[in-house]
Amino acid sequence: MTRTDTAPQAPERSEVRVNHADLLACTARVLTAHGLAPDRAEAAAAALCHGDLTGVRSHGLANLERVYLPALRSGRIDPAAEPDVVSDLGACLLVDARRALGLWQAGTAVDLAVARARRHGAGLVWVRGATHFGCAGHHAARAADHGMVGIVAANCGRQRIAPPPGGLRPLLGTNPLSVAAPALPGHPFVLDMSTTAVPTGRVREAARAGRAVPEGWLADDLGRPVTDPAAFDRGEAHLRWLGQGDGAYKGFGLGLAVEVLAALVPGAGLGPWPDSPGAGGGAPAAPADDDIGFLAAALAPEALRPGFAADAATMFAEVLACPPADPGAPVRYPGWHEAERAAAHRRGGVPLAEAVYRELAAAAEAAGTVPPAVIGGM
Amino acid sequence: MTRTDTAPQAPERSEVRVNHADLLACTARVLTAHGLAPDRAEAAAAALCHGDLTGVRSHGLANLERVYLPALRSGRIDPAAEPDVVSDLGACLLVDARRALGLWQAGTAVDLAVARARRHGAGLVWVRGATHFGCAGHHAARAADHGMVGIVAANCGRQRIAPPPGGLRPLLGTNPLSVAAPALPGHPFVLDMSTTAVPTGRVREAARAGRAVPEGWLADDLGRPVTDPAAFDRGEAHLRWLGQGDGAYKGFGLGLAVEVLAALVPGAGLGPWPDSPGAGGGAPAAPADDDIGFLAAALAPEALRPGFAADAATMFAEVLACPPADPGAPVRYPGWHEAERAAAHRRGGVPLAEAVYRELAAAAEAAGTVPPAVIGGM
Numbered sequence: 232m233t234r235t236d237t238a239p240q241a242p243e244r245s246e247v248r249v250n251h252a253d254l255l256a257c258t259a260r261v262l263t264a265h266g267l268a269p270d271r272a273e274a275a276a277a278a279l280c281h282g283d284l285t286g287v288r289s290h291g292l293a294n295l296e297r298v299y300l301p302a303l304r305s306g307r308i309d310p311a312a313e314p315d316v317v318s319d320l321g322a323c324l325l326v327d328a329r330r331a332l333g334l335w336q337a338g339t340a341v342d343l344a345v346a347r348a349r350r351h352g353a354g355l356v357w358v359r360g361a362t363h364f365g366c367a368g369h370h371a372a373r374a375a376d377h378g379m380v381g382i383v384a385a386n387c388g389r390q391r392i393a394p395p396p397g398g399l400r401p402l403l404g405t406n407p408l409s410v411a412a413p414a415l416p417g418h419p420f421v422l423d424m425s426t427t428a429v430p431t432g433r434v435r436e437a438a439r440a441g442r443a444v445p446e447g448w449l450a451d452d453l454g455r456p457v458t459d460p461a462a463f464d465r466g467e468a469h470l471r472w473l474g475q476g477d478g479a480y481k482g483f484g485l486g487l488a489v490e491v492l493a494a495l496v497p498g499a500g501l502g503p504w505p506d507s508p509g510a511g512g513g514a515p516a517a518p519a520d521d522d523i524g525f526l527a528a529a530l531a532p533e534a535l536r537p538g539f540a541a542d543a544a545t546m547f548a549e550v551l552a553c554p555p556a557d558p559g560a561p562v563r564y565p566g567w568h569e570a571e572r573a574a575a576h577r578r579g580g581v582p583l584a585e586a587v588y589r590e591l592a593a594a595a596e597a598a599g600t601v602p603p604a605v606i607g608g609m
Numbered sequence: 610m611t612r613t614d615t616a617p618q619a620p621e622r623s624e625v626r627v628n629h630a631d632l633l634a635c636t637a638r639v640l641t642a643h644g645l646a647p648d649r650a651e652a653a654a655a656a657l658c659h660g661d662l663t664g665v666r667s668h669g670l671a672n673l674e675r676v677y678l679p680a681l682r683s684g685r686i687d688p689a690a691e692p693d694v695v696s697d698l699g700a701c702l703l704v705d706a707r708r709a710l711g712l713w714q715a716g717t718a719v720d721l722a723v724a725r726a727r728r729h730g731a732g733l734v735w736v737r738g739a740t741h742f743g744c745a746g747h748h749a750a751r752a753a754d755h756g757m758v759g760i761v762a763a764n765c766g767r768q769r770i771a772p773p774p775g776g777l778r779p780l781l782g783t784n785p786l787s788v789a790a791p792a793l794p795g796h797p798f799v800l801d802m803s804t805t806a807v808p809t810g811r812v813r814e815a816a817r818a819g820r821a822v823p824e825g826w827l828a829d830d831l832g833r834p835v836t837d838p839a840a841f842d843r844g845e846a847h848l849r850w851l852g853q854g855d856g857a858y859k860g861f862g863l864g865l866a867v868e869v870l871a872a873l874v875p876g877a878g879l880g881p882w883p884d885s886p887g888a889g890g891g892a893p894a895a896p897a898d899d900d901i902g903f904l905a906a907a908l909a910p911e912a913l914r915p916g917f918a919a920d921a922a923t924m925f926a927e928v929l930a931c932p933p934a935d936p937g938a939p940v941r942y943p944g945w946h947e948a949e950r951a952a953a954h955r956r957g958g959v960p961l962a963e964a965v966y967r968e969l970a971a972a973a974e975a976a977g978t979v980p981p982a983v984i985g986g987m
Contacts, residue, residue, distance in 0.1 A: 318913045322700035323730030325913040352701030355731050357913065380869060398931035398940040410866040412873070420869065422862035428855075447855055454934065473852050473859055477806075477825055481851055484800035484943040487928070488788040491758060491798065495790070495924055496910045496917065503927040532874045535696045535703040535735065539874065546873060549881040550865070553776035556832065562776040565862040 247588045248580030248607035254280055257595050257603045264598030265303040266310030275334035281369040283581050285569035289432025290366045296590045298363055308332050308362045322351035325497055326358045333364030340527035341373045348379055348531040357497035361523040367409035368423030374411060374529040375419040378540055381411040385525035386494035391502045393427050393470045396479045399452055401469060403502040405430045406489035413540055414547035421566030426486035427470040434460045447475050492526050499524025580606045625966050626958030626985035632658055635973050635981045642976030643681040644688030653712035659747040661959050663947035667810025668744045674968045676741055685899060686710050686740045700729035703875055704736045711742030718905035719751045719759060726757055726907040735875035739901040745787035746801030752789060752907040753797040756918055759789040763903035764872035769880045771805050771848045774857045777830055779847060781880040783808045784867035791918055792925035799944030804864035805848040812838045825853050870904050877902025958984045
């Protein structure tokens with residue numbers, strides 16, 4: 232999940248609706264067939280379907296065949312990996328994920344941070360050797376469920392997507408940052424953002440749907456705006472930073488800060504790093520988004536002072552009470568609309584692009600199981 | 610310090626240069642005359658003059674007569690306050706600053722965080738009852754001097770400056786966020802940014818200099834761009850968020866995240882909070898920027914794994930090695946240009962707007978001491 236504005240991502244041209252529980256169960260069965268233990272598969276399915284459930288499709292099931300299943304088949308993700316605690320200082324831990332599936336393992340890192348925060352006021356779990364974990368906000372919100380503040384930030388391994396302001400060579404990934412906190416009942420505060428103008432998933436989503444993108448998203452090598460989303464995967468356009476133009480140094484700076492906090496601290500793969508000399512003998516180079524680093528932190532305010540939860544409810548209610556410029560568009564905080572959409576989709580079914588549903592159905596068939604029944608659309 | 614781009618803030622129309630050591634000594638004497646103990650006055654003078662030293666004048670001596678001396682005279686800042694540790698969990702502390710001068714006290718909070726990080730891997734010091742501390746990056750960089758990552762984030766007490774996207778009433782301050790880390794020798798990484806498009810100091814600086822501001826900085830109640838900086842203090846324009854337009858929800862979300870991390874957690878004054886009923890009897894309301902909250906955190910990577918410092922040097926060297934679009938403008942990281950300007954100003958004198966120098970000279974005279982000798986300009 233990387234945008235926090237009011238509108239859900241634009242619907243694909245043709246979509247279906249499926250029951251949420253059925254969707255989770257089918258996705259878990261597909262993952263089990265790829266070697267995940269049932270509890271890991273269930274947690275990973277919830278993390279992956281969270282994107283579609285909350286209307287942030289760029290981080291949902293569209294990535295099942297694009298990212299996760301190919302990496303499980305090729306061994307880049309080890310479904311049975313046992314993450315290893317490298318150092319343990321009480322409040323702080325360093326973990327080597329050993330290529331475990333990030334969709335599952337990031338949640339365990341947050342749970343560990345929550346347990347340590349109960350004792351020490353804060354728990355900080357740094358992870359290296361990690362793989363993609365989907366929506367950062369899904370994991371950070373686990374801490375909010377315990378009355379704590381959650382922070383999840385990740386780099387993209389050695390992947391280089393966006394060049395620094397004034398530079399010609401991409402150096403960093405989209406480096407997501409999420410902060411979650413208790414707010415109003417059923418509606419935690421969940422900021423979940425890429426430090427680039429948008430994440431890559433939204434560019435690819437526009438390309439699939441045949442839509443041009445706004446001028447602020449992409450630029451060519453000379454910094455000129457590009458609106459054809461397909462130019463991104465052709466290597467003819469780069470993502471721009473949050474705050475593009477005058478403020479791009481802040482977006483780039485935040486991206487670098489996430490690189491430091493999430494990957495330089497634990498010693499994961501880094502975007503800005505000298506290229507290693509060719510391995511020779513025709514050996515393929517390791518894919519750039521291996522060895523991702525992330526930080527999963529939980530802060531326990533009630534361990535420091537009583538009254539935090541009540542103060543949070545008062546503060547976020549005051550945000551909602553702000554008079555809106557448009558009476559039909561009340562003021563909300565990040566996470567509100569995602570919670571509303573999730574509730575609606577749990578009741579009325581989760582919308583999936585038809586192409587994504589077909590991929591899931593094919594993966595289910597290959598795994599010897601059935602796809603979730605279509606309850607609307609198509 | 611709130612911008613991290615390549616250009617120093619535009620020079621005022623008429624300026625002087627003064628020796629850095631003389632400037633520090635004079636500023637410290639002025640603060641001592643206002644009740645600060647000598648060690649506190651020295652630390653506070655270094656924090657205040659840091660803005661002018663690094664070319665970030667919006668947070669420098671221009672605020673001596675605008676913010677600090679009036680608050681010391683009126684008792685809103687207590688020069689002799691002894692901050693009180695409210696809770697101590699080892700890695701985490703909650704401190705009530707009791708209106709101590711933030712310019713001094715923020716540094717002590719970082720030092721405390723550094724000491725705890727040595728033992729626990731991380732030290733997190735939350736402060737309430739705080740007052741303005743100047744450049745967040747000056748304080749965060751203290752942790753980098755110890756080979757650690759520093760994080761300093763503050764709210765602006767109950768001050769409300771920027772409305773949420775789609776809202777008519779300001780809710781939050783400029784909520785600065787700074788992350789500092791060891792990088793190349795003499796050039797730490799220092800991101801120091803407001804979560805609004807710019808901090809208020811840059812708007813007031815433009816107003817003093819009679820310059821229009823770019824369209825992205827200010828907007829009126831209907832969201833239309835405002836370029837007259839004086840409209841801000843007339844109440845006719847609000848600051849815009851970082852990422853204005855499409856990305857404003859990220860800027861606003863970051864501002865709210867800082868409000869949570871820096872002020873809601875320690876129980877400081879909050880922007881989004883119901884107005885208290887009038888005190889009656891003509892009693893003046895407390896100024897909105899009292900009871901500021903901030904977080905001072907230090908992370909000690911070398912306590913978790915060896916090799917962090919060498920990896921940081923390699924990573925930041927690779928940023929500098931990025932081919933620039935303009936051969937005359939090499940790629941740099943946040944903090945680089947500030948370090949370069951500081952070195953030049955230590956050698957050749959610190960530039961001050963003539964009006965600011967006159968204020969300092971008058972404050973020095975009132976304190977029974979002499980201003981720093983002018984070594985250039987005027």
